[in-house]
Amino acid sequence: MKLLLTGGCGFIGSAVVRHLLRHTDHVVVNVDKMTYAASEDALEAATQQSRHTLVKADIADAQAMHHVFETFDPDVVMHLAAESHVDRSIDGPSDFVQTNVVGTFTLLEAARWHYQGLNDERRGTFRFHHISTDEVFGALDHGDPPFTETTPYDPRSPYSATKAASDHLVRAWHHTYGLPTIVSNTCNNYGPWQFPEKLIPLVTLNALEGKELPVYGDGSNMRDWLFVEDHAEALVRVAEHGKPGETYAIGGRQPRTNLDVVKAICAHLDKRVPDAAGPRERLIRFVTDRPGHDFRYEIDPSRTEAALSWTAPHDFESGLAKTIDWYLANRTWWEKLRAARYAGQRLGIAPAAKGKAA
């Protein structure tokens, strides 16, 4: 298959590219605008392979997207390009609307035009797979059942609102124009090559450097964690075997409180790189929360697991150990990013107030 993948130099997109080149024979065209979140290094061996082509372009550029479809004539689209950091969406939502909503609309229109020109056989197998988040479902409280494919939408941040808008556009293009679209919604990912503004790399690197680890509220906020390479494998299965019009909730069944996550990072680092000053949990500081912070996200992946014959191979502890070891072995990549902008940044961890965000 020829796959057109957007956002393939980002954290999850690059894991999908690496997976495709290692485990399949597919040809990959990687469309990426190369924002601050992109890293060509994350493609690793893919950059040397003729089955991978990187096209530097903006998904909101209609002419560029038509050109990409015309030139590469893809069989499947995997759409991951997005502005993805919640804190940034609060500080400046405009880029989120532009890329996540206008960009998705532009890509859908280019895909629709491409699809209309395919013969019946290729139309039968063409897929537009849109990768989304569980944050579109809002926040859970203690005891609420986890999110499923049928949970009503209730986004709370500019990030999740723009992702929700893009999910609705994708489904509308299926119902209205017959474009064979698929949506997957996934919980928090972690793993190698994640930009050091996100929780797990940020805590790991702050702890490594002996910096304070501020935790919002009492640290009881809960997220469901999925190792990025497991997610990449599931996404490729969705793209290959998913049914048009369907939604797939992908999760690792690994809910943890933010305090548990921070303590697990400290414990693993203490084991791998002991700190003469003592256990790193001493660096934890509870700080006043930011407003409107969702309390709990958790996915019930039962339906997807059955449909795709897939369960996440890593539990949180084994995935975290691999992740931390990767950051320890790849200092040159993150040190320059940290030095530029992120040293000492406050952590996006837990709110003080439980329950639904205001």
Ligand code: NAD
């Ligand atoms: P990321 O921020 O690491 O990477 C996004 C990539 O998209 C970057 O390479 C960036 O250059 C590219 N991009 C941004 N705007 C673009 C544009 N206008 N045109 C072309 N390329 C553009 O994000 P990620 O964490 O890899 O997330 C990938 C997708 O998965 C996103 O759609 C996100 O909403 C979704 N998702 C992420 C998580 C998570 O935990 N990271 C969880 C669930 C869903």
